[in-house]
Amino acid sequence: MFKRSIKWILPFAILGVAGGGYMLVQETAPEIEEQKELDTTPRVKTQIMQAEAHQVQISSFGEVVPLERTALSTQVSGEVTSWHPNFVSGGVVKRGEVLFTIEKDDYQAAVLQAEAELAQAQATLIEERAKANVAERQAKKIKDTQVSDLYLRIPQVLSAEARVKSAQAGLRRAKRDLENTEVVAPYDALVVSRNIGVGQYITAGSQVADINNIEYAEVMVPIAGFDAPFLPRDIVGVKAEIIAKGRVETVRDGRLFVTWA
Known part of the structure; x- marks a missing residue:
């Protein structure tokens, strides 16, 4: 009799436990927020534009190079009898100074x-x-x-x-x-190299030295294509101030020229 009662009571007990567990899960489950509908209506903000002057600063870098490089050569043949004390590699000579003399x-x-x-x-x-x-x-x-x-x-x-x-x-x-027979400096120059000495015989047309012009120099400053529209129209010939910063700051006057690549 008891066994029959257990067979009838056990299914109901299992259903009760399952129902209690379900209620417990429902009570402890996190609340699900209701999704709000997104407003996809486009919004446009208008503003009245006014033109005004604005100074554009363009930054670039360039290398200072001599405006002239000369491979110095002789026009006559003969023996070298003397040369200028500064006519050495790294020396600086002035325009018109006698660099060396031929017999x-x-x-x-x-x-x-x-x-x-x-x-x-x-x-x-x-x-x-x-x-x-x-x-x-x-x-x-x-x-x-x-x-x-x-x-x-x-x-x-x-x-x-x-x-x-x-x-x-x-x-x-x-x-x-x-x-x-007296070879003079064509301009204020930096002597890069010298290939002669006293007592040496040289022929006409012989290259004796390499010199660089230090009276004038040029700085090639590349400008990007997207910066080019900001350049002034009449830029050619405009005066410019070149500042070399270092241990001693040097300021030189120059002019702008444009070459299009």
Whole structure:
């Protein structure tokens, strides 16, 4: 009898326990917030725009490089007799200073010889002109048909004049060669390298040194394409102030130029 009662009571007990557990779970479960509907209506805010001046600052970097680099060479041949104390690697020389000197004796002798040839040519020209004047006076006493340019010594005078011009050109070349025995600095320069020494024989056209111009320099400052519209229209030739900051601050005046890549 008891066993039959247990068989009937046990299912109800299990249902009761399950129902109690379900109620316990429901009471301890977190509350689920109700989802609110999102408002997807677009909102637009308007504002009146007004133009005003604004200074744009463009930053860039560039390297200072010499405006001129010269491979110095000689125009005459000869032995080096002396050179400037600052004509060494890293030295600074001024415009017009004599960098080095080539032996002058042969070139001085060439000038004297050219002067002598010019004097002789001028004397010949004077003589031919005098003879031409005599011939012209004598020609007045004879018939015109017998008077020729050769009789009037016109070709001789022209030839003498040509020799004078040739002698003048020779003298000019000799003087120029003599001047070129002293090689001067074409500008204020930094000596990068020197390839000669006293007693060395050099030929015309030999490269003797590399120098850089320090009177002027250029700074290539690249500007990005998106910054280019902010540049002034009339920028070419505008004065600029270049400031080199270091142990000693240096300020130089410059001008702006534009090259488009």
